[in-house]
Amino acid sequence: QKEVEQNSGPLSVPEGAIASLNCTYSDRVSQSFFWYRQYSGKSPELIMSIYSNGDKEDGRFTAQLNKASQYVSLLIRDSQPSDSATYLCAVAGGTSYGKLTFGQGTILTVHP
Amino acid sequence: GAVVSQHPSRVICKSGTSVKIECRSLDFQATTMFWYRQFPKQSLMLMATSNEGSKATYEQGVEKDKFLINHASLTLSTLTVTSAHPEDSSFYICSAGRTGRGTDTQYFGPGTRLTVL
Numbered sequence: 649q650k651e652v653e654q655n656s657g658p659l660s661v662p663e664g665a666i667a668s669l670n671c672t673y674s675d676r677v678s679q680s681f682f683w684y685r686q687y688s689g690k691s692p693e694l695i696m697s698i699y700s701n702g703d704k705e706d707g708r709f710t711a712q713l714n715k716a717s718q719y720v721s722l723l724i725r726d727s728q729p730s731d732s733a734t735y736l737c738a739v740a741g742g743t744s745y746g747k748l749t750f751g752q753g754t755i756l757t758v759h760p
Numbered sequence: 761g762a763v764v765s766q767h768p769s770r771v772i773c774k775s776g777t778s779v780k781i782e783c784r785s786l787d788f789q790a791t792t793m794f795w796y797r798q799f800p801k802q803s804l805m806l807m808a809t810s811n812e813g814s815k816a817t818y819e820q821g822v823e824k825d826k827f828l829i830n831h832a833s834l835t836l837s838t839l840t841v842t843s844a845h846p847e848d849s850s851f852y853i854c855s856a857g858r859t860g861r862g863t864d865t866q867y868f869g870p871g872t873r874l875t876v877l
Contacts, residue, residue, distance in 0.1 A: 682866075694868075750804050753803050
């Protein structure tokens with residue numbers, strides 16, 4: 649079982665729709681959770697970090713964390729073509745303190 | 761802000777040569793820096809963790825004698841790929857953990873694309 653799993657997609661949504669990206673992790677004592685966006689040929693860019701159960705909103709982005717289910721998600725409201733990228737879920741803390749463990753990434757395509 | 765720079769952004773070299781990549785945190789001090797490698801259509805693979813003033817910790821399977829890491833100050837870490845070969849061609853990305861906020865929030869540099877002929 650992979651430590652951090654994401655649906656690789658591609659996920660295709662129309663412009664203006666909500667894109668929902670999901671991630672599960674195996675290390676139950678993980679403490680920090682991140683979503684990064686990576687455009688083709690570029691390095692990852694931090695979008696959201698979340699540390700506590702529940703929702704965290706930042707503009708059009710909402711991260712949701714459920715530690716009991718070992719599940720973290722990212723919702724993108726009013727999706728734009730510029731949101732088309734690979735979204736990486738990353739987990740830190742627990743047995744790998746200080747290091748990030750990345751999922752394989754979900755490719756999101758927002759079509760006009 | 762939390763800005764991390766890398767230099768060079770792109771390098772092409774002949775097989776057998778060594779290549780040095782610099783990673784700098786521009787507006788904060790980074791106790792810990794991380795070096796990743798990413799092959800096409802794959803996720804990031806952590807190569808090593810670099811702490812200022814001490815030896816780097818390498819991930820399993822990463823040759824420490826081939827990938828030399830130096831973290832001389834709180835704002836600079838370097839990765840030297842020694843005797844590079846075509847299979848070392850990849851996208852190398854550094855990240856910096858922000859001191860005082862714990863090292864788990866990492867800010868990434870723009871990456872260095874290495875092509876070994």
